[in-house]
Amino acid sequence: MDESLESKFATLKSKNFKIDLTRGKPGSDQLDLSNDLLSMTVPAKSPSGVDVRNYGDPLGIPEARSLGAELLSAPVDNTLVGEQSSLLLxxxxxxxxxxxxxxxxxxxxxxxxxxCPVPGFDRHFRLLDDFGIEMLPVPLTGSGIDIEAFKKLLEAHENIKGIICVPRHSNPTGDIYTDDNMKELMKAGKAYSREFLFILDHAYLLHDFAPTIDQTSSWELAKKSDVLDQTAIFSSFSKVTFGGGGLSFAAAGTKLFDLLVRQRASMIVCSDKVNQMRHLEFLQNKADVLKHMSKHAELVKPKFEVAFSALDSLDSKIGSYKKPTGGYFISYNTNKPIAKRVIALCEEAGVMITPAGSTYPHFHDPANSNIRLAPTFLGLEDLKEAMEVFTISLQLAFEE
Ligand SMILES: Cc1ncc(COP(=O)(O)O)c(C=O)c1O
Structure with missing residues (x-):
């Protein structure tokens, strides 16, 4: 065991850190970008004449639906504005x-x-688990789903109801699914069953902080692949304006859209149109949203760079990661089965990391190797310290 590593770890431990690197939350500087929303007065009526104070317009006020449709590149008639959470939709x-x-x-x-692509988003797994749905993991390749593995699953199993995935800046790997990958995915899913669902969670649709390859819109790809009736696309403003306080959007092929509308009608009379109006006063169209997102990128990028430079200082025999160009996460894979140990060491030194296994259904990472880092919430100084704890813990666990 390297003595200096142990003494470095002891020194870090003696600093009694209390740093939380667990969840992908916007930093307070990012939230400040939308502070106008806090003091905004909104008109009682939308430009289209909807009284935003009253019940009605369960699919959202027309202007908000148009904004959602523009963002998701879908027809307005197939787009709705929900509450503040796309996960709820x-x-x-x-x-x-x-x-x-x-x-x-x-x-x-x-x-x-x-x-379910892995590593993936823990809340997707939890959602499916609520319905007793068995989750079949499929690996990600860095540019989308491993199509061969996907096809093998389709061959081997009956009654697969669909796939849930994050095609842009995937949580946590940062994968950007190429158009070809999406087309292959849609072709194979369609051949399997005309009821196979493509649930496309575009939580990070507009969240680039570095140059990112172009993607054709998911709507367009689904249309060209003739799977619109099997496709639902979601996004939200949780990481555009306020975490859990923005707007959510859904677009789907007509049959699926009608089914969602029917379900929602049993649950809610209409969503919060005052919040829709407030957001519309703040961000009227896609160009406004993109401009706003470039301010987020300026704040987020230096944080990722701090994390990258710490990780790049590590010996490649310890593990590897791929630099994301957007989104909220870094996915680090250790070469030895030490993820649990690394996270336990970090915790011992006061740095909380998302529990090992969280990126796999039922917390089962077969290689015990994937670790999700979420650098956005911390200030730069805390982040530097957290990354120091993380890299020392990695080296210690590797040598143990
Ligand atoms: C992939 C993904 N989908 C959905 C969400 C939650 O979004 P919302 O706040 O709109 O429910 C998150 C938040 O971390 C996420 O990473």
């Missing part, structure tokens, strides 16, 4: 299929399955 879509379904309710069927 995704939950409602799965619930709608479970209770009613496009052809038959999923609840009447046995052994429901879904394909």
């Amino acid at each position: 995704i939950y409602q879509l799965v619930l709608a299929n479970y209770l009613f379904g496009l052809e038959a309710p999923w609840r009447e069927q046995k052994n429901l399955k879904f394909i």
Whole structure:
């Protein structure tokens, strides 16, 4: 064991840090970018004449729907504005299929399955688990789904109801699915079943902080692949304006859209149109949103660079990662099965990291190697310290 590593770790431990690197939350400087929303007075009526104070317009006020449609490149008629959480909309879509379904309710069927790219988003896994849906992991390649592995799963299993994935700046790997990858995915899913769902969670649609390859819109790809009736696309302003305080958007092929609308009608009379109006006063169109997102990028980029330079200082025999060009996460893979140990060491030194295994269904990372880092929430100084703890812990665990 390297003595100097141990003494470095002891010195860091003696500083009694209390640093939380667990969740991908915007930093307070990012939230400040939207402070105008806090003091905004909004007109009682939208330009289209909707009284935003009252019930009505369950799909959102027309201007907000147009903004959502513009962002998702979908027709307005197929786009709705929900509450403040896209995860809630995704939950409602799965619930709608479970209770009613496009052809038959999923609840009447046995052994429901879904394909989940890994490493992935823990809340997707939790959502599917609520419905007793078995999760079949499929690896990501750095530029999307491993199509061969995806096809093998389709061959090997019956009753796979769909895939849930994050095609841009995937959480946590940062994968940008190429157009070809999406087309292959859609082709194979369509051949498997005309009811196979593509749930495309575009939480990071506009969240580039470095040059990123172009993607054709998911709507366009689904249309060209003739799978619109199997496709639902989601996004939100949680990381545009306020975390958990923005707007959410969904677009889907008509049958699926109607199913979602039907489900939501049992749950809510209408969403918060005052918040929609407030957001519209602040961000009227896609150009406004993109301009606003470039301010986020300026704040977020230096944080990722701090994390990158710490990780780049490590010997490549310890592990590897791919630099994301947007989103909120870094996904680090250790070469030895030491993720749990690394995270325990970090915790011992006062740095909380997302629990090992969180990026896999049922917390089961078979290689015990994936670690998710979320650098945005911390200030630069805390982040530097957290990364020092992390890199020393990695080296210690590697040598143990
Ligand atoms: C992939 C992904 N989807 C959805 C969400 C949550 O979004 P919302 O606040 O709109 O529910 C997150 C938040 O971390 C996320 O990473």
